[in-house]
Amino acid sequence: MRKYHAMFKCLLLAGLLSPLVSHGKQMEDKTDIQALATSPQWLTTKVYIEGAPEVDVKEKYPGVVGISMWDPGRNRYEFFYTDTGQSKYDNGGGGYFLVTGDKTTHILVPDKGTVRTVVRRLEKLNDEEFTYSREVPRDMVDTNAPVRIYVVHAPYRGPLKTSMSH
Structure with a gap:
């Protein structure tokens, strides 16, 4: 019995003295949705x-x-037009968005327009780049086969000043 008691004390002491480390796979840093707020405007x-x-x-x-x-x-x-700065809101260019808990999917829910939701895959999001991808018909022609497009944005520093209408 004394042998087990001594062994238990040694194991307990070894456990207390060893560093607390995880041997599981470390998660990669994921995108921070707050990066969208680092620029008042983003340009495609x-x-x-x-x-x-x-x-x-x-x-x-x-x-x-x-x-x-x-x-x-x-x-x-x-969303706004790059040439005039006018809002695209009435054509589905405004509404609510959410990002899934694993921060890999970006979902748009327009207030108006024919499309009710748009699901996009977040590819990159930081202070300098916002890139998403999604499947659409090639050249946006409904009868064409779908392709995955990547849409890259950078903070907009041009002369147009936009403001959210809703």
């Missing part, structure tokens, strides 16, 4: 199709190009 800088990041196809996907504003405190968003 590039759109490319999966597998061809060197080819900018913004002109074929004008519906995803613009200036965007995000309010993480209210979970509200609004």
